Every structure is written in C-alpha cells, then in structure tokens.
Amino acid sequence: MKNAHPDRSPLERRAPKLTGERTFRPNYISFAGVYQCNLSCPHCCVPIEWPDRLDIGTALRFLEQAHAVGIDTLGFTGGEPFLYPEFLTALTRRAAELGFKFDKLMTNGVWHTDAAHAEAVLSALRTAGFSGKIGLSVDKFHGMDIAKLAEFCRVTRAVFARDTILSLSYASRAPDKGLEPIKRLAVALDGVVAWSEMLGRYMLVSDDLTMTACWNHLATVERAEDLPGDPWDGTWFQEDYCEGPGQALIVNPKGEVKPCCGFASDLDQLTIGNIHTDSAEQVIAAGRAHPVVGTIFSRGLSAIRDEILARDPNALPGATSNHCYFCWYALTRGLAAGANGGGGKIGAWVGDRPNFSGELIQLGTRTGSA
Numbered sequence: 001m002k003n004a005h006p007d008r009s010p011l012e013r014r015a016p017k018l019t020g021e022r023t024f025r026p027n028y029i030s031f032a033g034v035y036q037c038n039l040s041c042p043h044c045c046v047p048i049e050w051p052d053r054l055d056i057g058t059a060l061r062f063l064e065q066a067h068a069v070g071i072d073t074l075g076f077t078g079g080e081p082f083l084y085p086e087f088l089t090a091l092t093r094r095a096a097e098l099g100f101k102f103d104k105l106m107t108n109g110v111w112h113t114d115a116a117h118a119e120a121v122l123s124a125l126r127t128a129g130f131s132g133k134i135g136l137s138v139d140k141f142h143g144m145d146i147a148k149l150a151e152f153c154r155v156t157r158a159v160f161a162r163d164t165i166l167s168l169s170y171a172s173r174a175p176d177k178g179l180e181p182i183k184r185l186a187v188a189l190d191g192v193v194a195w196s197e198m199l200g201r202y203m204l205v206s207d208d209l210t211m212t213a214c215w216n217h218l219a220t221v222e223r224a225e226d227l228p229g230d231p232w233d234g235t236w237f238q239e240d241y242c243e244g245p246g247q248a249l250i251v252n253p254k255g256e257v258k259p260c261c262g263f264a265s266d267l268d269q270l271t272i273g274n275i276h277t278d279s280a281e282q283v284i285a286a287g288r289a290h291p292v293v294g295t296i297f298s299r300g301l302s303a304i305r306d307e308i309l310a311r312d313p314n315a316l317p318g319a320t321s322n323h324c325y326f327c328w329y330a331l332t333r334g335l336a337a338g339a340n341g342g343g344g345k346i347g348a349w350v351g352d353r354p355n356f357s358g359e360l361i362q363l364g365t366r367t368g369s370a
C-alpha cells in the first residue's frame with residue numbers, strides 16, 4: 001500500500017505553508033516493514049512479490065536519529081503492515097517512550113484469519129502505546145471482502161475503545177467518485193456515508209464509529225498504467241510543494257528512504273539514502289542536495305515542469321492536474337534535470353534509461369555532507 005499507495009498514501013495534499021524557509025525539512029517518518037501483502041490490487045505500485053523485511057534494530061536506530069533531528073510524528077505503511085506485527089509493536093513501543101505523535105497505520109483490514117487473530121494483534125499494538133489512527137484503504141481496486149472488513153472495524157473499535165480510531169482512504173479520479181465500496185461498508189456497519197461541509201470530505205458514521213474518508217488522486221502508474229482514462233486531463237496541477245504527502249522520511253523494507261509517500265516514490269530516482277548506511281541527518285542533507293527532491297521542496301514541482309517545457313515545448317503530451325502522475329512520467333522518461341530515466345521496478349519501464357542529455361546519472365546514493 002503506498003500513498004496512492006493508494007493506500008500507501010497516509011498523507012493528503014494540503015495548501016503550502018506561506019511562511020518559513022522553503023526547503024526539505026521533514027517532520028514525519030513512516031516505516032514500511034514489508035512489501036508483501038495478502039491482496040493483489042490492480043492499481044498497486046508496491047512490489048508485493050519482494051520478500052524484504054526491515055530489520056527491527058536498524059529501524060529503531062533510525063527512529064532515534066529522526067527524533068534527535070526533530071521529527072516528531074510516526075506512521076506505518078506497507079505492503080500490509082500487519083503481516084509483520086512484531087515490527088509494529090517494537091517501533092511503537094520505542095516511539096511512545098520518545099514522545100512521538102502517532103499518525104496513521106495504513107492497512108487493508110482483511111489480513112486476519114478471524115476476529116480473535118485481529119484482536120490479539122491489535123491489543124499488542126495498543127499496549128505498546130499506539131495512539132494514532134488505523135487507516136483503511138477501501139475502494140473498488142482492493143476488491144476486498146466487505147463482511148471481513150466490517151469485522152475488522154468492530155474489533156478495532158472494541159480494542160481501542162475510541163469511535164474515531166479508524167479512517168478511510170480511497171483512490172479514484174475525483175473525490176465524488178469511487179465511493180461505492182465505502183457505502184457497502186457503511187451498510188455492513190449499520191452506518192451511513194455523508195458529506196461533511198465542515199471537513200470538506202465524506203464521512204462514514206454509525207452509532208459506534210466516526211470515520212473520515214481521505215481521497216487519493218488515482219495515478220495510472222505501474223500496475224495501473226493500463227487503466228482507462230487519460231491522466232493528461234488538460235489542467236496543470238496546483239503547486240503545493242508536495243507539503244502533504246511530502247516533507248517526510250518514508251523508509252521501505254530495503255531501508256531506502258524516500259521524501260514522500262507519493263505514487264512516484266518507489267522510483268529509484270526519489271531515493272535519498274538508506275538507513276543501513278546513512279544517519280537521519282545525512283538523509284535530510286541528501287534530500288536537500290538531490291536534483292529533483294531539493295527542487296520540489298524549494299522551488300516546487302512546477303519548476304521542474306517549467307524547466308522541461310522551456311527546454312522542449314513538446315516534451316510532454318499535455319497538462320495534468322495529477323502531481324504524482326506528472327512526477328512519475330517525468331522521472332521514468334528521464335525528463336527532469338539531473339535525474340536519469342527508467343523504473344519503476346515492476347512497471348513497463350524496466351532498466352536504466354538515459355536522461356534528456358543522454359547522460360546516465362547515479363542517484364539515490366549518499367551525498368555525504370552535501
């Protein structure tokens with residue numbers, strides 16, 4: 001599950017901050033302990049076939065380093081995080097001791113064998129100190145068992161004794177599209193789905209549960225490349241400096257660190273370090289010095305677009321309102337200055353490709369004190 005994992009996307013886009021220095025200054029860390037998943041969704045851009053698991057000791061060391069440089073919020077993503085529950089409880093316990101705030105733990109909510117299994121795993125997480133939300137990815141791509149998902153919701157509500165413990169994420173082409181599976185879940189929970197003017201989003205409300213529904217703009221990348229519809233919809237994205245899904249250290253099961261949970265973040269071109277070899281401080285410095293990441297968080301994604309179009313007005317097929325689709329397109333084709341092409345790992349763009357200047361550039365490695 002990745003942000004747009006579809007479910008991997010615990011963080012939503014939001015308006016850019018108007019004050020302060022514009023630079024890469026992450027305040028959020030998220031770990032994906034495993035790539036593996038019990039589902040196989042058609043839009044998934046996680047390489048769920050890969051068996052890598054993040055070593056708990058190495059992750060704890062990086063968590064402590066992140067705390068030391070001022071990062072104060074922790075989330076979890078995957079793959080399906082609950083396939084590696086001992087990782088979740090170990091990281092949660094240490095984060096709670098350090099005073100971290102907890103964000104979302106993203107799950108598909110159907111990984112358990114039965115209610116007793118879910119209760120045991122969730123109780124261990126609560127005891128370890130998890131005080132964030134359990135984020136459920138519910139959309140037509142997940143093709144999940146709604147009755148089992150409703151069971152997970154009831155067990156989670158009972159274990160954490162909070163009516164707001166759960167939230168929902170769905171990936172679609174527009175916020176008012178793709179809500180059908182959430183409506184089916186509402187029926188199974190004796191609840192309703194309604195629009196909240198105050199929150200500006202849909203909510204699922206029942207006697208026991210209040211869940212907000214977070215929308216992710218579906219990007220037709222990786223496995224979803226062949227989904228119908230044209231991502232070049234004729235409108236340019238609104239610059240937001242990737243404030244929502246970015247300003248983060250997202251650690252994948254190989255230990256690679258990404259600056260965001262956006263759809264393109266699985267590309268090697270967006271790797272800014274590895275927790276096996278780099279400290280949190282070094283990773284942040286590498287992000288600032290990175291030709292793409294450094295630009296996005298200081299001058300914006302639109303600076304990358306403008307540079308591409310200034311060089312070649314015909315370099316792009318059109319305009320797109322989807323930030324991460326544009327990012328993925330530019331990076332896989334080698335259109336962004338300083339980045340080579342190629343990737344993602346499981347899409348149709350396998351292997352290195354040169355960038356626009358014909359140069360092959362090594363990215364994602366330590367940049368030392370840069």
Ligand code: SF4
Nearest residue numbers: 001037039040041044
């Ligand atoms: S739930 Fe679906 S989208 Fe999320 S990691 Fe599993 S296969 Fe991918």
Ligand code: SF4
Nearest residue numbers: 242260262264324327
């Ligand atoms: S546009 Fe690129 S850098 Fe920004 S969130 Fe999406 S994948 Fe990440």
